[in-house]
Amino acid sequence: MTNEWVFSIGTTRFDEDYTPSSNSRGTTNFANLARGEDRQQNLRNAVTMMNTRVNQLLHWDNPRGDRYELELDIVSVDLHRASTGDEAAFPVIEVLDVDVVETATGARTEGIVGNNFSSYIRDYDFSVRLPGYQATGVPSDFGDLHGQVFQRFLESDEYRERFSQPPVICISVSTSRTYTRLTNHHPILGAEYAADALSLTDQYFGKMGLTVRYFMPPGSVAPLAFYHHGDLLNDYSFIALAGTVATMETFQKIYRPEIYNANTAAAQVYRPSLGYENYSLPQVTYDRVERTQLATTQGKFTEMSLMKPYGDVLEQWATKQSA
Numbered sequence: 001m002t003n004e005w006v007f008s009i010g011t012t013r014f015d016e017d018y019t020p021s022s023n024s025r026g027t028t029n030f031a032n033l034a035r036g037e038d039r040q041q042n043l044r045n046a047v048t049m050m051n052t053r054v055n056q057l058l059h060w061d062n063p064r065g066d067r068y069e070l071e072l073d074i075v076s077v078d079l080h081r082a083s084t085g086d087e088a089a090f091p092v093i094e095v096l097d098v099d100v101v102e103t104a105t106g107a108r109t110e111g112i113v114g115n116n117f118s119s120y121i122r123d124y125d126f127s128v129r130l131p132g133y134q135a136t137g138v139p140s141d142f143g144d145l146h147g148q149v150f151q152r153f154l155e156s157d158e159y160r161e162r163f164s165q166p167p168v169i170c171i172s173v174s175t176s177r178t179y180t181r182l183t184n185h186h187p188i189l190g191a192e193y194a195a196d197a198l199s200l201t202d203q204y205f206g207k208m209g210l211t212v213r214y215f216m217p218p219g220s221v222a223p224l225a226f227y228h229h230g231d232l233l234n235d236y237s238f239i240a241l242a243g244t245v246a247t248m249e250t251f252q253k254i255y256r257p258e259i260y261n262a263n264t265a266a267a268q269v270y271r272p273s274l275g276y277e278n279y280s281l282p283q284v285t286y287d288r289v290e291r292t293q294l295a296t297t298q299g300k301f302t303e304m305s306l307m308k309p310y311g312d313v314l315e316q317w318a319t320k321q322s323a
Helices: 029-033 039-057 118-135 146-157 159-162 200-206 238-255 288-322
Strands: 005-014 069-080 088-101 108-119 166-170 179-186 192-193 209-216 224-228
Touching: 005 146, 005 159, 029 039, 039 069, 039 238, 069 108, 069 238, 088 118, 088 146, 088 238, 108 118, 108 238, 118 146, 118 200, 146 159, 146 200, 146 288, 166 179, 166 238, 179 209, 200 209, 200 224
Parallel strands: 108 166
Antiparallel strands: 005 069, 069 088, 088 108, 166 224, 179 192, 192 209, 209 224
16 A cells, blocks of 8 residues: 555636646746736636637537637646555646636536646656757657656546546647647537648657547637547537637647747648747737746755655556556
């Protein structure tokens, strides 16, 4: 029992009154928006962008474009050492849970959990471990522990009791890869793209048990990467998928406007770049430099607080559970 670990889940509503908790990762998109003098206006503008977008996607029987609004909860996952009775918890993962609500009736459609993905162990892997591999190349076991911990979470009673479907993580496509548009087209996800090769991020998410597909939704200017279990196009409703697209496209317009708020749409063959100059800034303040610095700070925190004292026993537990 000395190597046993358990998860716990907490939620915080994300809206214009959101205030990050003391345990929330500072590098998350939503925490970054909720700081500074413009915090409430930032949050209000971001929520408005999401609601506008979900109504654009769900346009049928929606003549005024206001039939739906999103309700977002930040899902914070903590990891505990069960055998020691230690009350201390390490915050390992944060994701978003999105529901879609009809404004007139209050009818609620369960959306998709996942969306944004933040992880202290990922910060450690990419900000502490990865720089040391520049000379020798990335080792084959890079991301193994993180992937095992994530999969243990999906298999846990805590996850299964709370969420009825596997997660979908939606993030930016890689600037190191070229994407080619395919003929496949989905009513909500839009035109599918194929990458010339898997990026390091794609491989990292693969070790979490997630497959990637790339789609540029209707009205979008660049494809998004969707990491998922099962059948992305048929396991989730149109309404649920629209909630994910509206949420994550909004965050990407704020975080990477050079790509997702560009003034021209991606061509049939597309190479994303943060060097593009033909783009518009949304009315939201976002500190991208701070986000990068915090990733390093939090990676070092993970190294000292989790990996050095508990890394071996955590790996033993995660590996045993996956056997």
